[in-house]
Amino acid sequence: MYNLATNLERNATFLGNNTALIFQDKTISYRQLNAMVNQAANQLVKLGIMPDEKVAISCPNTPAFVIGYYAIQKIGAIAVPLNVMLKGPEVAYHLADSDAVALISFQGNNALPCGEYCYEGFNQTDSCRHYILIESEGENASIPHDAHRFNQWLLSPETTFNAVYRAAEDTCVILYTSGTTGRAKGAELSQSNMLCNAQACQALTNQKGTDVSIAILPLFHTFGQSLIMNTSILTASALVLIPRFVPKTVMQQMHQHKVTHLAGVPTMFIGLLAFAEKHGGDYIKDIAATLKVAISGGASMPVEILKQFETKLNVPVIEGYGLSESSPVAAFNHLEYERKPGSIGQPLPGVTMKVVDSKGNEVPLGKEGELLIRGHNVMKGYYKKPEETAKTIVDGWLHTGDIVRMDEGGYVYVVDRLKEVIIRGGYNIYPRDIEETFMTHSDVHLVAVIGIPHKTYGEEVKAFIVPKEGATTSSKAFITWGRERLADFKYPRQVEIVESLPMTATGKILKRLLQ
Template sequence: MYNLATNLERNASFCPTNTALIFQEHKINYQELNRMVNQVANQLVKLGIKPYDKVALSCPNMPAFVISYYAIQKVGAVAVPLNIMLKGTEVAYHLDDSDAIALICYQGNSALPTGQFGHAGFLQANSCKHFIMIEAENNQEALPEGTHAFNAWLASSEIHFDAVYRKAEDSCVILYTSGTTGHAKGAELSQSNMLCNAQACQALTNQKGTDVSIAVLPLFHTFGQSLILNTSVLAGSALVLIPRFVPKTVMQQMYAHKVTHFAGVPTMYIGLLAFTEKHGSEYISEIAKNMKVAISGGASMPVEILKRFEEILNVPVIEGYGLSESSPVAAFNLLEYKRKPGSIGQPLPGVTMKAVGKDGIEVAQGKEGELLIRGHNVMKGYYKKPEETAKTIVNGWLHTGDIVRIDDEGYVFVVDRLKEVIIRGGFNIYPRDIEETFMTHPDVHLIAVIGVPHKTYGEEVKAFVVLKEDRKVTPKELVNWGKERLADYKYPRQVEILESLPMTATGKILKRMLK
């Protein structure tokens, strides 16, 4: 039985009154959580959702995400988590590309109209048949015609449902990622991929049922989903849900609920340190008493930040590495061994890594080469994209596109990125996505998008634009135009208008000349 939801069922039976979720002032135990998951699973079956069907989910860190995610698993369907900041056309693309036949979407509010964008995408999509709205507490807007109300589902009396049997190789989730060419691609991950990764994460963080984790990373993201959500449910521990990262709120929640495990991207560590240094914190000493481990991933952690965080909270910070295609965790520094700041540590048990040159031959120890990964965490492939899959997974080895060196003790250090991906605050941003959008602007002739250093987010998106002849548009107007059409984390905050872009003789833009 490889259904992820069986971990929840086990806890509902073995430790029913243990706290599973903490959201604001509300606590939900494992028995209650399992019942709510069963209620939603029964409703999904009534809609005609069957094993192997795809169900998209767009929701911030709140109980409804967890309930929906495991309900999708219970019925044997495949979860397709979506970034809550996607706009209508972006949602439509993901729904059609994944063949999703239903979308469960949070209503949101005027500041974050997730439901509005989600419904617009649903109407544009070709294959999606059902729209389910998770009603927001303070939003009194009427639901669109034909919408299923999530809260009504939770009022159902049908509280029993046995998880559908799944094989190890059956698909569990499709997580959208990308490269430097074309649109986002769906990394198809199996039940075995996700279960093994959760087991590995539980072991490396030494997480037990008596522990309390905090979810500040979005659960729709591969890092938060595997390392935080699935690991907590596997361990039977409590999970504090934070829908939006606000340093003061995070510190208060860590204090109030005696959090033992924290995971975040470097910008979150920077934010917590800045808040503490500026405002001080009455909570620090108490938080430090309870904290057991802090985990960093998504981007390289500045060594100075790591050291300061460890000193202030008296907790080890372990850095790791992963990507959607590797479920995601592939390597980590281990608590019981020497940790090397700046290193992503060593491969997980059952995972092999090597660095190869352009010829595909493994480079000598300490030399730089592209990182290749093989093991239980490597994805099945990109959904419906066999050619892209064949380029990325060769003879069982996942080509990451990252340049690394491996030292004489087996520690891996990421040196650079072979791909042009921009990492802003832990979110992967792909220049081609932005460039294709801006090429639809009536005044834009050429555009090149790169990442530039940013002290808070790590990298910021910058666009270099060449206008069409006799056209006049300001950088600020272009920024606002992009903001209307691209997710909030993605649109370029910086635009520079040039007369021309540096190019090769064949007409390829030389982005390195722009940096």
């Protein structure tokens, strides 16, 4: 039986007293977590949601995300996790594109009004029938009259539910990604994709039921979802949930709960290292005494930062590589082998990689080319986009769009990217999405968006705007306008107003000349 939720059911039966989730001052055992997932699953069924229907979920790292995600799995439906920073029109696009019939949304607050944005997007999507609100503690905001109340679901006496049978190839989750071209696309990942990736992550990190991992990566993101949440549930280990990354809070939680496994993007490691250097002593020594492994992904970590972190916390830092389209983990430095800083390591067992030139021919070792991946981790395809899928998966090989080289030991080094994805703090941002938004502004004639180097985030978003004749909108006003319409991680922090953009004879903008 292939259903991701059966891992949770097994742990509830055989290791029910093991701690599953730690959130602020609350501790939830595997038996309790399974019961809460069952309560939510029963309510989803009562709404008439059927196997293979899509249910979107927008929630930060709280127990409600884990409960909602696994309840969707239990009933045989397909989870569509959404970034909590999406604005109303962006939510509407994702709901309509995924054919979601229900949306589970965290209420949020003034600082994170995701409930407000989600309800706006829900009302713009006729095909989405149910709005389910996770009420925030201490918030007095009005509840929409047509909202189902998630917290009340968890008061239900119906605490049993048997997971619906799923075949290995059945879709488990749709993760939205920029892919290689155009607007965000939904990568369809199967039950087998997700289970195999969790098992691979367990093997990579030697995670056991007695370990404690910490979720500083958002669980709606592929990295946090597979490597942190699903792997913890698979191994019956404890998971400390951090809804917002604050180095001091993370360090305190790592110290208090004796965290053994830490995973994050490079900007998080930079923040934690800065805190550790400023607040050293026994506090850091205690963390180093229990921390077994630190995992970095999402972007290349500066080698100097990696070495400093390893020294300061006396822990091996292993770097890896993955895409939403590869479930996500595809390659990693392995603890039992030589770790090469600056390398993404070697392919996972069962995963094959090759490096090819522009004609698809393999290049010699040490030479640069595009990275192709084949194996149990490759997605089924982009949801409802067969042409995009055919461009990305050719003869079973996933074309990553990344330029790499491979050494004689099979270690892979990312050199550059074919695609124009901007990686800001571990988030993938596709310029065309921003450009299309800005082209709706009445004062914009042309716009080109690029990534520029940034010390903290790796890259920052910059827009070059050619205004229409007679337009008077300032750079500052353009930035404000973009912030109101795009997710907070995505809008351009810099806007430069220019008279023209460099172009080829056919009218293609030469973005490399804007760098």
